[in-house]
Amino acid sequence: MTVRTREEMAQRLALDIPNGSYVNLGIGIPELVARFVPEGRTLIYHTENGLLGMGPSPEEDAGDPELINAGKRHVTAIPGAAYFHHADSFAMIRGGHIDLCVLGAMQVSQHGDLANWSTGEPGAIPAVGGAMDLVAGVKKVYVITQHCTKDGEPKLVERCTYPLTGRGVIDRIYTDLAVIDVTPGGFRLVELSPGIEFDDVQQRTGAKLLPIHE
């Protein structure tokens, strides 16, 4: 079974972002999406630490410690960018002014609940950042993730066992195996990765998967 690479997952997701969208990309696989925006589309990237119009990483050694993204990595600002303070940045998020947010996940439930900040283990240092605000306020929230954990456990489940980031917040999930919508009836297949069968995905999903809507 050949599955989509991280890059191919990001490339697939990028196809679905309309021209002119204001987009917030989470840390990890979500960051890759920016590399694959189809030609002719302009997206404006928001990073919640206070920049709209985030550009690509600078040349090595050209980084400015005071120009970073939410992952605390050096970035650039495009012509037409704007800086703002944190309360304004989260007013953009919570106020529904950002079109799309792409996040990683530990678990997503069939009702669109997301768990992506804590495994709830004792002794772990809890850290949440802006994820709870993003899922509560951004117009559309997509998850991009491997379909299963490294141990082969499904990440798409009936009910999250990890502490939630938000309840009923996820619209669509892009994995190495498939694209899946969260619908009122549960997970619904949108598209299989090339060479993947429905049963391959169902076997690796911890909840019922509805077939592609004809």
Next chain:
Amino acid sequence: MINKQVASAAQAVADVFDGATVMVGGFGEAGSPIELIHALIDQGATDLTVVSNNTGSGEVGLAALLKAGRVSKVVCSFPRTANSTVFPDLYRSGKTTLELVPQGTLAERIRAGGAGIPAFYTPAAVGTPLAEGKETREFDGQEFVLEHGLKADFALIKGRMADTFGNVIYNKTARNFGPIMAMAARVAIVQVEEVVEPGGIDPEVVVTPGLFVARVVAVANPSHESELVAAGVTYP
């Protein structure tokens, strides 16, 4: 004549008292007021409550203040960073307690505190462990959680330039929490690379109006946390 400039970082933090609540600006190293924090370590105030997005890295700046045992509680959204070992140790040993707050809720609590709003409802964290035990209310069929404004006795902030009236401009993403912490603190202390006379900053571009700022201090070449950590510097 108003002149908010003080001669040194030491003078700027001289009256921070034991048990004070201190807001510390910065997101990661961007906007972290390293020189003011180091002056506070030298000054000796302890049993502090620190409100800050992160908990520093290495053993400089905020991490050094924690390491020195001066902080009994942090109010924070992301107390976990690469090279961050000081806070995890303090947290696990129970020496420093943590109030974990979603980042946007933290920002709005600070803004509200500074704007005279005692509490507000937010959709963030509804249905999660961070909303447990908090009052919730429905508006237009959606559930929201009540969060309280945050105020502080002092704020330590890093800007790029200030005038002697206390008007401040910032540098890029180092602005982050500076403007709202200046509003929420009784005594906001801002370190800047350059202090100019009134009129030296175009009123159209002032980000923090001077009435929010109590003291400004010039630190011409401020340190960056990552450079200090890479060089193996520890403080004191």
